[in-house]
Amino acid sequence: MTQIAKLSFPVIGMHCASCARLIERSLKSTSGVVNAQVNYGSEQASVEYSNTVCSPKDLEKAVQSAGYKAILGKDTQELKEEEKTRQLQELKIKVIVSSILSIAILLGSFTQMNPYLLWFLATPVQFWAGREFYLATWSGLRNRAASMDTLIAIGTSVAYLYSVISLNADGAMYFDTSAVIITLILLGRYLEAKAKAHTSDAISKLLGLAPKTARVIRGEKETDVPVEEVKVDDLIRVRPGEKIPVDGVITEGSSSLDESMVTGESMPVDKGQGDAVIGATFNTSSSFVMRATKVGRDTVLAQIVKMVSEAQSSRSPIARLADKVSGVFVPVVLMIATSVFVVWYVTSGFSFAFSNMIAVLIIACPCALGLATPTAIMVGVGKGAEKGILIKDAEALEIANKINTIIFDKTGTLTEGKPVVTDVTPVKNLKFLSRRQAGRIRNLLQIAASLEKGSEHSLAEAVLEQARKKEINALPVSDFKALHGMGIRGSIERKMYYFGNRKLMAESGVDTRDLEKDSIGLEARGKTVMFLAEKKKLLGIVAVADVPKQSAKETINILTKKRVAVWMITGDNKRTGKAIAESLGIKNVLADVLPDQKADKVRGLKVRGSGFAVAFVGDGINDAPALASADVGIAMGSGTDVAIESAGVTLLNKDLKSVVSAIDLSRRTMNTIRQNLFWAFGYNVILIPVAAGILYPFTGWLLNPALAAFAMAASSISVVGNSLRLKLTKI
Amino acid sequence: MTVLGVGVIGFVYWFFFGKKEAATVAANKLTVTVEGGYKPSVIRLEKDKTTTLTFLRKDSNSCLEELVFPDFKIKRYLPMNEPVNVEINPKERGKYEFHCAMNMFKGKIVVG
Numbered sequence: 001m002t003q004i005a006k007l008s009f010p011v012i013g014m015h016c017a018s019c020a021r022l023i024e025r026s027l028k029s030t031s032g033v034v035n036a037q038v039n040y041g042s043e044q045a046s047v048e049y050s051n052t053v054c055s056p057k058d059l060e061k062a063v064q065s066a067g068y069k070a071i072l073g074k075d076t077q078e079l080k081e082e083e084k085t086r087q088l089q090e091l092k093i094k095v096i097v098s099s100i101l102s103i104a105i106l107l108g109s110f111t112q113m114n115p116y117l118l119w120f121l122a123t124p125v126q127f128w129a130g131r132e133f134y135l136a137t138w139s140g141l142r143n144r145a146a147s148m149d150t151l152i153a154i155g156t157s158v159a160y161l162y163s164v165i166s167l168n169a170d171g172a173m174y175f176d177t178s179a180v181i182i183t184l185i186l187l188g189r190y191l192e193a194k195a196k197a198h199t200s201d202a203i204s205k206l207l208g209l210a211p212k213t214a215r216v217i218r219g220e221k222e223t224d225v226p227v228e229e230v231k232v233d234d235l236i237r238v239r240p241g242e243k244i245p246v247d248g249v250i251t252e253g254s255s256s257l258d259e260s261m262v263t264g265e266s267m268p269v270d271k272g273q274g275d276a277v278i279g280a281t282f283n284t285s286s287s288f289v290m291r292a293t294k295v296g297r298d299t300v301l302a303q304i305v306k307m308v309s310e311a312q313s314s315r316s317p318i319a320r321l322a323d324k325v326s327g328v329f330v331p332v333v334l335m336i337a338t339s340v341f342v343v344w345y346v347t348s349g350f351s352f353a354f355s356n357m358i359a360v361l362i363i364a365c366p367c368a369l370g371l372a373t374p375t376a377i378m379v380g381v382g383k384g385a386e387k388g389i390l391i392k393d394a395e396a397l398e399i400a401n402k403i404n405t406i407i408f409d410k411t412g413t414l415t416e417g418k419p420v421v422t423d424v425t426p427v428k429n430l431k432f433l434s435r436r437q438a439g440r441i442r443n444l445l446q447i448a449a450s451l452e453k454g455s456e457h458s459l460a461e462a463v464l465e466q467a468r469k470k471e472i473n474a475l476p477v478s479d480f481k482a483l484h485g486m487g488i489r490g491s492i493e494r495k496m497y498y499f500g501n502r503k504l505m506a507e508s509g510v511d512t513r514d515l516e517k518d519s520i521g522l523e524a525r526g527k528t529v530m531f532l533a534e535k536k537k538l539l540g541i542v543a544v545a546d547v548p549k550q551s552a553k554e555t556i557n558i559l560t561k562k563r564v565a566v567w568m569i570t571g572d573n574k575r576t577g578k579a580i581a582e583s584l585g586i587k588n589v590l591a592d593v594l595p596d597q598k599a600d601k602v603r604g605l606k607v608r609g610s611g612f613a614v615a616f617v618g619d620g621i622n623d624a625p626a627l628a629s630a631d632v633g634i635a636m637g638s639g640t641d642v643a644i645e646s647a648g649v650t651l652l653n654k655d656l657k658s659v660v661s662a663i664d665l666s667r668r669t670m671n672t673i674r675q676n677l678f679w680a681f682g683y684n685v686i687l688i689p690v691a692a693g694i695l696y697p698f699t700g701w702l703l704n705p706a707l708a709a710f711a712m713a714a715s716s717i718s719v720v721g722n723s724l725r726l727k728l729t730k731i
Numbered sequence: 732m733t734v735l736g737v738g739v740i741g742f743v744y745w746f747f748f749g750k751k752e753a754a755t756v757a758a759n760k761l762t763v764t765v766e767g768g769y770k771p772s773v774i775r776l777e778k779d780k781t782t783t784l785t786f787l788r789k790d791s792n793s794c795l796e797e798l799v800f801p802d803f804k805i806k807r808y809l810p811m812n813e814p815v816n817v818e819i820n821p822k823e824r825g826k827y828e829f830h831c832a833m834n835m836f837k838g839k840i841v842v843g
Binding site (some may be wrong): 149 | 737770
């Protein structure tokens with residue numbers, strides 16, 4: 001069936017409105033094109049065409065035949081890569097050619113070479129290699145703006161022009177100065193561009209994680225389709241050794257998945273029917289079928305990429321001064337250079353004045369200031385993303401560095417968030433159960449699990465899970481009844497059993513004295529105790545508790561060593577809360593806190609103007625107000641929910657040690673920023689006066705303009721290099 | 732020479748800092764040309780309304796290849812001669828800067 005498709009694409013190379021008409025005509029004369037419009041202002045073409053008669057390739061050809069270039073089927077990332085590669089290649093050629101010419105000029109200056117020959121060698125360096133400085137200066141000046149290119153263009157042009165005038169007047173020659181400056185600065189730019197490309201590695205790495213195709217099941221057939229064509233609710237087969245194409249839920253089969261690329265969690269995770277899977281993670285063991293739930297922009301990976309690139313674009317409060325300075329830097333340097341010339345001209349004559357003015361123009365480096373913060377933030381935020389630590393913005397990163405108090409939510413954050421069986425205690429000397437202790441425990445669990453099979457209570461899952469782990473089969477139960485608020489009862493092999501709380505035992509006339517001491521002890525440790533009885537005879541007790549995560553105790557220990565005050569906040573009563581906190585080594589507990597009171601409690605711990613920050617660590621779903629009211633909210637996600645708006649930091653794995661890693665990352669990034677700013681400010685504050693000749697009256701030191709060019713190039717490279725060092729740190 | 736020097740300094744000050752630009756009102760969309768800076772560089776937007784700003788870079792200066800709106804957490808790469816759309820929906824009144832990667836070329840968004 002014929003369909004009219006619409007396509008908009010950029011066109012390169014137009015220089016007037018009639019070019020646009022020409023392209024329009026060429027497009028319209030292509031068979032299949034229904035309508036074509038080309039806008040000179042926006043340099044865009046929009047075409048309506050029949051997709052059975054012609055293809056985008058034909059449109060590209062039509063534009064080409066008119067003498068222009070259409071950009072089709074490329075995204076910005078590809079264009080950026082292409083342009084960067086081209087620029088680097090061009091820069092490389094310029095650096096090589098101008099290096100050879102500069103060396104010849106330098107040698108020529110020392111050996112009294114014919115000045116006209118020097119002029120001949122210096123001219124291509126000045127106007128071919130240095131062309132970009134002139135272009136940038138010109139377009140800037142038309143806009144009454146200046147960049148560092150302005151400084152270089154003015155500095156080298158003055159040296160060059162003075163030397164040209166001197167050719168006939170027999171004056172001093174500065175061809176070597178201008179050529180060496182241009183060469184060194186181009187070399188610096190080349191190295192800087194190469195290094196800078198690595199600061200955004202994290203995003204390219206994340207984008208590279210996404211698989212290109214998915215094996216979609218349509219009817220009886222399985223076909224490989226591009227991942228962009230996968231729709232929500234599509235069934236997809238994922239074979240072992242393949243990446244999961246989009247986010248979804250397993251509908252058939254089970255497997256072990258490596259999610260480390262998204263969550264930073266190194267252990268593979270077992271997943272079965274009904275479990276959520278994340279796109280871009282790796283299927284390690286067996287084939288399964290999943291239903292797509294999120295595709296395109298909504299996937300976890302897409303959200304991570306979005307969050308990371310947003311954070312890398314945000315403003316860091318620490319950079320405010322550097323921002324202000326770099327905005328006015330160039331004009332101020334121009335004024336300083338003029339004053340330097342005047343002062344030296346009046347006191348020591350033209351030669352000193354001229355050389356010092358050029359040195360000032362060349363040594364001033366706003367680039368180092370401009371690069372100091374953004375490069376460190378880009379590397380720091382990217383490093384975090386690799387470890388499953390997502391930072392919302394530069395401000396959150398900066399505040400996290402000042403954390404001195406951390407409040408942990410208990411359930412689901414410090415603990416696993418789901419109850420498990422911790423103790424099974426049979427009554428001593430029961431004759432009809434197995435003689436050995438292990439066997440007696442199995443007997444108790446078997447009865448409890450068989451009864452709980454019909455129950456929907458949250459604690460039932462804990463008992464059933466324990467039975468599954470011990471490979472205990474359930475027995476058939478008849479006369480099952482859930483006794484609201486107390487427990488359950490049921491008949492197994494014609495014997496009536498009761499399983500529930502103390503109230504149920506009392507109502508059924510069961511004497512619990514045999515295990516009274518044990519049960520009180522367990523309850524004091526924050527556990528929930530359930531009694532199992534056959535008719536009126538107590539058989540034993542099963543204790544259930546939400547156990548702390550494996551890494552909880554160690555994390556608290558590390559934080560305490562780092563002099564961070566740790567608090568725990570919980571809805572549990574004081575006794576239970578305290579028992580759990582103590583087992584983890586936490587001294588400060590906020591117990592009996594209702595969910596809607598958490599935010600107030602967090603605010604209560606904040607001390608205004610102290611220079612320190614309070615962090616709240618929660619699971620991000622029901623803790624949103626508390627996360628938002630802390631100075632830094634740290635949300636612990638499960639790797640499937642990254643769009644947590646209220647948190648400054650989102651941890652994609654469940655490992656509590658990531659909290660420590662996040663703090664470490666922020667401290668290291670901030671240190672790098674401080675070093676960079678110190679270096680960039682220090683460099684300009686110290687070397688501009690030196691170049692101006694301030695030390696000359698005392699030490700006789702002056703700065704050669706060529707050396708100034710070297711220092712300038714080295715300063716930006718060192719700042720970028722220092723930021724890249726962050727990649728190597730272990731967090 | 733001193734008088735000439737003072738004159739040059741005065742000119743530099745006037746040329747770069749004495750620039751005053753009236754705000755250009757952007758209705759639903761506005762094209763901003765990126766050439767030695769941003770034209771227009773002062774843009775007036777309405778609160779709570781999405782405006783599409785189309786940036787068209789015509790300057791090969793690599794300083795201008797990246798565009799940053801720090802307050803809106805937007806960073807865009809601007810390929811040469813290719814329009815790039817930036818959608819902005821300011822939630823609060825005020826002045827917001829946008830600039831190149833190294834913060835030497837600047838523009839301003841005024842939300843009134």
